[in-house]
Amino acid sequence: MKHVTYADKSLLVGDEAADLLMSYATALGQTGGTDAVTLRAIGVDGNEVEATFLLSPAVVLMVETASTTATEPDNIGAVHYLRERVDALAEPFAPDLAGGHDPADGDETEEE
Numbered sequence: 001m002k003h004v005t006y007a008d009k010s011l012l013v014g015d016e017a018a019d020l021l022m023s024y025a026t027a028l029g030q031t032g033g034t035d036a037v038t039l040r041a042i043g044v045d046g047n048e049v050e051a052t053f054l055l056s057p058a059v060v061l062m063v064e065t066a067s068t069t070a071t072e073p074d075n076i077g078a079v080h081y082l083r084e085r086v087d088a089l090a091e092p093f094a095p096d097l098a099g100g101h102d103p104a105d106g107d108e109t110e111e112e
Contacts, residue, residue, distance in 0.1 A: 040073035
């Protein structure tokens with residue numbers, strides 16, 4: 001489990017969900033995007049909560065390790081979503097060659 005600190009509030013979240021939240025926030029910061037992500041977490045009172053994080057280039061987010069025996073909240077859906085989004089933002093954008101000429105085709109005609 002890890003502490004996720006956001007807006008002066010710290011919540012316990014499973015390792016994978018916390019790490020992916022940070023990776024996604026980083027990717028959004030690099031691309032100028034925003035998104036809201038809801039995770040199940042354990043609040044300071046020990047109760048399970050749902051927390052929605054607004055991720056943007058200006059977000060201040062910290063993830064740190066925690067020593068606890070508490071059971072991780074189930075975030076399988078959120079983990080899947082975060083992984084997809086991080087992977088999509090990490091892929092290089094391919095140029096749109098539809099209707100255009102790709103010099104790699106090797107069929108360039110030489111001008112005389």
